[in-house]
Amino acid sequence: MSGIQRIEIDGRPYVLLSEEDYEDMIDMIDTIEAQAIMARIAAGEETWPHELVVELMSTDSRIRTYRTYRGMSVSELAAAAGISQPYLSEIENGRKTGSVDVLRRIAAALRVELDDIAG
Structure with a gap:
């Protein structure tokens, strides 16, 4: 990720990033969540068809x-x-x-x- 900016609007802090960086971040979160689900399944959690x-x-x-x-x-x-x-x-x-x-x-x-x- 690159080009992340910290900005303040009306006294509140925000982070500004490119759409590409945002999509990369979402992909990482999805991957982490999928890995957690797969770990629960591997540990024996039942899934439903x-x-x-x-x-x-x-x-x-x-x-x-x-x-x-x-x-x-x-x-x-x-x-x-x-x-x-x-x-x-x-x-x-x-x-x-x-x-x-x-x-x-x-x-x-x-x-x-x-x-x-x-x-």
């Missing part, structure tokens, strides 16, 4: 969407969450809301955050 994200934005049951994504049956998820299959079905179909405790157990069984299914 685009199709799942789109489905989550339009679904009437985030629990069902995550359950299907995880390849679990209603019975498997119910057992993992320690609830009955009919109760889980009622929650998935919007007939019951489920207590916070139950939703936490469902989220844990799906390996997602509570906010991911309650949002």
Whole structure:
């Protein structure tokens, strides 16, 4: 970077730089952010495929969407969450809301955050 100037306007300090220097700076920031994301992924952070994200934005049951994504049956998820299959079905179909405790157990069984299914 070159040609950076410090200026003052109405008593406030500013930095003036060329558009080329600005673009270079943005590219460096993007690179740093991308490296941080890749490090989180390398450390095991889960990523979501685009199709799942789109489905989550339009679904009437985030629990069902995550359950299907995880390849679990209603019975498997119910057992993992320690609830009955009919109760889980009622929650998935919007007939019951489920207590916070139950939703936490469902989220844990799906390996997602509570906010991911309650949002």
